[in-house]
Amino acid sequence: MLIEIENLSVTFHAQGRRVRAVEEVSFSVAARESFGLVGESGSGKSTILRAICGLAPISAGQIRIDGKPLPSPRGAAFAREVQMVFQDPYASLHPRHTIDRVLSEPLAIHGLKGSDARIEQALTDVGLPAAFRFRYPHQLSGGQRQRVAIARALMLEPRILLLDEPTSALDASVQAETLNLLTRLRAERGLTFLMVSHDLAVIDHMCDRILVMQHGRAVEELSRAALASAAMTTDYARALFAASADRMLEG
């Protein structure tokens, strides 16, 4: 197993109160697999991704990648292994950096050469014209920004991509294009996805296995087949499925 998460708990301390955002969640993801975390707001699904990246405090449990526990702080080697795409493309790109700067930054940090060619290749890979290279983020649409964010995450050629609601801030037609792009990139590069979404249909489209979460706890793990045939065993997973399927308007 490439990613192993064992009894992970995350506790935030805010104004003297302890908030348990994630409680004893365990799952594992195989190499080249696409794993989905689904749940509503406050279910702790995004917090798990942030804990993997060292952006949220781990109070108990362990995260292993390739069988090795993660170092703290995560360090440069981790950065070349695991990258993340954030939910809001309007917040995840520096407003005063050009696309060129955004994409060259990871290369500069790791002292990699040939940034001109790499940046143009990266833009082509995510389906953006090379002419966009010196634009600022505010000169791009939401979908184009998210493509830049994906290109940035792939600059260091990681094996694992953490996707935190990568399309929930996008329009439906742009969501379709972005999901297609992610699927293509995964196939081309043999990436492992750990994807978070509140949208069961998106997760179902993208992932092989799914973990349903509620209030920081794991509710039920489902395979794609089990989800399609509505073979869930817990009430919450069933309610979530019903609410999502309700909107599908078969036709």
Place this chain on the structure above:
Amino acid sequence: MSSLTAWLMDPNPKSRLQSRAAQTWLSWLRFRRNPLAMIGLMISLALIFMSVFAPVLAPHDPIAQSLADRLQPPLTPGHWMGTDDFGRDIWSRILFGSRITLYIVLLVILTAPVVGLVIGTVAGYFGGWVDAVLMRITDIFLAFPKLILALALVAVLGPGMVNAVLAIALTSWPPYARVARAETLTVRNSDYIAATRLQGASSARLIWGHVMPMCLPSVIIRVTLDMAGVILTAAGLGFLGLGVQPPLPEWGLMISAGRKFLFEQWWVATMPGLAIFIVSLGFNLLGDGLRDVLDPRSAK
């Protein structure tokens, strides 16, 4: 001209330089719409023009005394602003005084905001005890009235222009540290900082390349608005005899010298006073205009 505008308006810039120039051009278009800000800019440019060309513009030597011409009223032929008690031409002295004012303003701009920016961003970025220590030091400086602290510093260092600048710089960085820290606190938890940290960026790189550019606009606005205060403090120190020393034509010093004749020869103190007033107003208007252009919150 039109090809330059086309180059600036190109939606697909070909180089970093071009995209930056295009952004500056857009800011300028926005700035230009505010007439008061344009007046402020004009005044600031006039100050620079005056100080650069003072030797050419000045009809007389600002220091040479001519006791036969002392205390001539304004509009006297050859002395349209009149003369002071040593017969020196006030207009020439104001022209050369603008050099001193500009020198003080530039030195303060180059020191205080930089110190404030570094301390503020470091404190805000790291938080915890680093923040506590740096901010308590800032609070200590803020606890004293600015002019009193500057006076005390000059009293220790000895009067003189450089020491006056030093005193002003040392007393004016804390507000910039405060502004920069507040801005850093909102920026530090943003996704784009998290994304860069995830790529293995060091703290120094994050602060310098990612946090500081976000704090810069508010600090620049604050600096421009504070310039009036800096000029007034410098003039105040000059007035009290602790800043620039006579016979240099510093505006505060000129007011101080003129106060003896305020009722009979009002122009001796009034002319430099007007100069201070106009320049302070100019910087204030400029700062207000810059806020409209640079502040991301008020834009849109």
Place this chain on the structure above:
Amino acid sequence: MTLLSVRNLRVTFDTETGPVQAVRGVSFDLDRKRLGIVGESGSGKTMTGRAVLRLIRPPGRIEADQMTFDGQDLMAASDAQLRALRGRRIAMVMQDPKYSLNPVMKVGAQLMEGLRQRDRLSRTEAHAKAVAALDAVQIRDPGRVMEAYPHELSGGMGQRVMIAMMLIPGPDLLIADEPTSALDVTVQAEVLSILDNLVKTRGMGLIFISHDLRLVVRFCDRVLVMFKGKIVEELAARDLLHAKHPYTQGLLNCLPRIGGSREPLPALDRSAAWAR
């Protein structure tokens, strides 16, 4: 009877780089029915909703050949006349209750404010009316909610409070701009059916603005599909599956389905002639 009639509505923003048209000639009529406006971001759907209340600030400009509400010319109305209309006869529910409720005022006080000032009701009467309004949006424990601050409420609860607040003056027209897109799926349906019920029982007109075509179809009688500031298709909700316009079809097909195929999702062809 036509409640709201809009002819050739245009909203233009003057920017540094020249005028930008957000709404380019939109016309529609609404009686006491439910009208949906669907489109993606930048389609001008929100601007259309705001323009009806003339809630567009400079540098934006509103122009229309005709815009009448219940016989009153909205384009010629004075600011005072518009203020009298807003809230009282035309109400608006925004996307996120977090930004629409005053964070330092108790919910009850906010609900009662209008009643006390506009309608000059006594404290007890206003309180009773506010509780009744919360009851109407199916808040089980109105007493507690009245005494709560907005941040103590969940998103769904906050949005219900907003709806209650908007419905207290008994408006004739409700403009709901993405009223549920900040909410969880399981809460969305609940809030929508409350809204739907209120509109039906009180005989109001509803303009429901959303990016979600499927959602709109379930809660509206008629749907306007907008793209780049223009209406590309207007159709009865029940005919949606027979939509003719490629954009409408694209919006319908591009969403993934549970148990659907793993083929690439059909994307919109933005280079087609209609997209110009």
